[in-house]
Amino acid sequence: MSNEDAVERTEDGRYLVISGRKWRASDPGIPPKLRQELVDELMNARREIGRGDEEARARVHEAKLALGERGQPWWEEAREDKLDERIRAAIFTLLRKRQGSSICPSDVARIVGGGGERWRSRMERVRQVAASLAADGAIRVTQKGHDVDAHNVCGPVRLQLARMDPREQD
Secondary structure (H helix, E strand, O other), X not given: OOHHHHOEEOOOOOEEEEOOEEEEOOOOOOOHHHHHHHHHHHHHHHHHHHOOOOXXXXXXXXXXXXXXXXXXXXXXXXXXXXXXXXXXXXXXXXXXXXXXXXXXXXXXXXXXXXXXXXXXXXXXXXXXXXXXXXXXXXXXXXXXXXEOOOOOOOOOOEEEEOOOOHHHOO
């Protein structure tokens, strides 16, 4: 049982009640394994704040966006700009959690998809956001280990953080 399961919730399940104060609950549609990765990164960032790393506050914010605890409420139909914000947050949170590994865009779609098979309807939007991030140089989109133009590729791709320092190249 997670800590979130042990606290009181509002009748609609949208908020946790802790010491009489309401806090937005995480999106219950996020698959447990992916949710745990987001929570792990959230806690890592919080520990870094405790060690004096003020830049980690942005990581906390992104993890909370990815979890649906900030930004547009997960129970509302997402506006495109707000959905894009959550997709970006999920991409970066997963990439940081997996430390140098790539991620599948379908993991991001499952996070923002609202549960069940609805994630499939989010895949095209996730790929568009990934293409935009790749064009900005923030991430790389690869297929079979090679960089690809995310706007014009068919088939499965992987996402990974862009390496800014040429000395980090393999």
